[in-house]
Amino acid sequence: MSANVAAASKAAPSSGETPAISVKDLRKCFGDHEVLKGISLEAHKGDVISILGSSGSGKSTLLRCINLLEIPDSGEVRVDGELIKMKQGRDGHQIPADTRQVERIRANLAMVFQSFNLWSHMTVLENLVAAPTHVLKRPRAECLEQAEALLKRVGIWERRNYYPPHMSGGQQQRAAIARALAMNPKVMLFDEPTSALDPELVGEVLRVMRSLAEEGRTMLVVTHEMGFARDVSSKVMFLHKGEVDSVGEPKEMFARPPTPQFKQFIANFNK
Amino acid sequence: MDFDFYLSTMWSVLKALPLTLEIWFFGIAFGLVIATGLTWLRASGYKLGEYFTRAYVFVFRGSPLLVQLYLIYFGLSQFDFVRHSPILWPILRDPMYCTIVAMALNTAAYESEIFRGALRAVPVGQIEAAKAFGMSAFTRFRLVTLPIALRLALPAYSTEIILMTKATALASVVTIMEMMGTAQKIQHDTFRPIEVLTCAGVIYLLLNLSIARLFAWVEYRLSPHLRPPPEQSQLVKPIPEVL
Numbered sequence: 001m002s003a004n005v006a007a008a009s010k011a012a013p014s015s016g017e018t019p020a021i022s023v024k025d026l027r028k029c030f031g032d033h034e035v036l037k038g039i040s041l042e043a044h045k046g047d048v049i050s051i052l053g054s055s056g057s058g059k060s061t062l063l064r065c066i067n068l069l070e071i072p073d074s075g076e077v078r079v080d081g082e083l084i085k086m087k088q089g090r091d092g093h094q095i096p097a098d099t100r101q102v103e104r105i106r107a108n109l110a111m112v113f114q115s116f117n118l119w120s121h122m123t124v125l126e127n128l129v130a131a132p133t134h135v136l137k138r139p140r141a142e143c144l145e146q147a148e149a150l151l152k153r154v155g156i157w158e159r160r161n162y163y164p165p166h167m168s169g170g171q172q173q174r175a176a177i178a179r180a181l182a183m184n185p186k187v188m189l190f191d192e193p194t195s196a197l198d199p200e201l202v203g204e205v206l207r208v209m210r211s212l213a214e215e216g217r218t219m220l221v222v223t224h225e226m227g228f229a230r231d232v233s234s235k236v237m238f239l240h241k242g243e244v245d246s247v248g249e250p251k252e253m254f255a256r257p258p259t260p261q262f263k264q265f266i267a268n269f270n271k
Numbered sequence: 272m273d274f275d276f277y278l279s280t281m282w283s284v285l286k287a288l289p290l291t292l293e294i295w296f297f298g299i300a301f302g303l304v305i306a307t308g309l310t311w312l313r314a315s316g317y318k319l320g321e322y323f324t325r326a327y328v329f330v331f332r333g334s335p336l337l338v339q340l341y342l343i344y345f346g347l348s349q350f351d352f353v354r355h356s357p358i359l360w361p362i363l364r365d366p367m368y369c370t371i372v373a374m375a376l377n378t379a380a381y382e383s384e385i386f387r388g389a390l391r392a393v394p395v396g397q398i399e400a401a402k403a404f405g406m407s408a409f410t411r412f413r414l415v416t417l418p419i420a421l422r423l424a425l426p427a428y429s430t431e432i433i434l435m436t437k438a439t440a441l442a443s444v445v446t447i448m449e450m451m452g453t454a455q456k457i458q459h460d461t462f463r464p465i466e467v468l469t470c471a472g473v474i475y476l477l478l479n480l481s482i483a484r485l486f487a488w489v490e491y492r493l494s495p496h497l498r499p500p501p502e503q504s505q506l507v508k509p510i511p512e513v514l
Binding site: 067108110115118119135 | 396400403404405406414415493496497499500
């Protein structure tokens with residue numbers, strides 16, 4: 001792990017600046033099943049937080065509640081100190097009070113999905129400029145220039161005029177990361193970015209993510225990549241049955257698992 | 272084989288082609304407008320709108336177009352208020368307008384179902400990505416949902432348009448001398464059904480062939496992402512080292 005990441009994550013809390021993301025007591029039910037049972041989380045600028053947990057532990061739901069792809073039942077989400085306003089809906093569940101605010105906040109929280117979700121009817125380049133031109137209203141020429149630079153950075157510039165179905169999973173996911181970067185986001189949300197990839201393609205995506213972490217980007221990463229969690233992230237959060245089981249500095253967590261559940265979890269991975 | 276008779280019949284029926292195309296064009300154009308309205312009403316989430324569209328589809332998809340055409344042309348004129356209405360009567364006393372109205376109302380029922388299915392078939396992930404990037408509902412619809420749904424709807428829509436081409440033949444029963452009406456008149460005059468109906472059938476076939484080709488071309492143009500990539504060999508080239 002690079003030194004500046006560790007420094008940033010250590011320096012941030014003490015400096016007292018507003019956290020990039022702050023989640024308090026988040027709860028979410030799907031029917032009778034309570035997926036999130038009061039989760040709190042704070043991510044400061046430059047933090048790379050790996051969110052681990054076995055399937056069904058609520059880690060993806062947590063991420064999706066932050067950008068309101070799922071509407072939490074209660075609890076609060078702040079982005080850069082700004083509270084996402086909620087109101088009571090007609091069916092008793094809370095709903096976002098201000099759609100404009102949600103859209104504005106989402107534009108600052110670029111997401112990378114497990115199944116890429118590149119827009120299949122657009123070329124890679126069109127995928128990269130769609131949101132910056134239509135959401136951020138930036139000039140198209142400028143967006144195109146940035147898009148080409150980003151594609152060079154993730155190593156798929158030659159594929160810029162390809163349609164997503166014509167690329168390998170690893171290339172698609174790198175394009176999706178470039179699409180997220182094109183928004184100049186304050187925080188990047190990764191929802192199991194390597195889980196849908198063939199094993200030999202995982203490396204190329206992780207390399208891109210590692211380089212983003214090294215340049216000090218704020219990232220929340222839901223992942224099953226233990227190597228990434230241990231070596232790249234500045235903080236590891238382990239969810240178990242919808243609750244935060246343990247949080248800590250990654251080296252420490254992996255060397256001395258603080259709870260039996262986490263110990264069990266990493267033991268299963270090392271098998 | 273009486274070649275001259277074939278030729279003269281062909282020519283007579285062909286002269287009625289513009290009228291057939293006129294019914295066809297206005298029928299599907301107004302039908303598309305109504306179908307768009309119905310689809311919007313159905314998708315809007317209002318219970319009343321949903322009940323209305325369901326009832327509409329039930330009635331216009333469930334009964335023969337011929338019955339609808341007769342009801343509009345012969346049926347509605349029985350009502351005094353229709354005959355005295357300055358707006359309705361000029362439309363409903365004219366068989367041409369009646370045919371167009373019947374076809375538009377009928378095809379709208381089918382098309383609204385086609386569009387509803389296409390909208391529902393847009394992959395959730397595509398829409399979620401648009402949401403996650405802060406697109407407003409309108410932008411999402413314009414850039415992602417609509418382009419994908421249109422591509423999904425196109426094959427079924429082209430079939431419906433072809434069905435409508437054939438349905439224009441019904442106009443002959445309300446005195447319109449389009450291709451079928453003309454063919455029937457020649458048949459009655461000459462008692463040579465085989466030759467006359469073969470001529471008409473061939474023209475309908477060729478007409479539908481060109482419509483099908485046109486839609487195939489549009490479909491091809493709109494779906495480069497579903498074809499093999501431009502240079503297949505490029506795909507196996509080693510990927511340059513990242514960064």
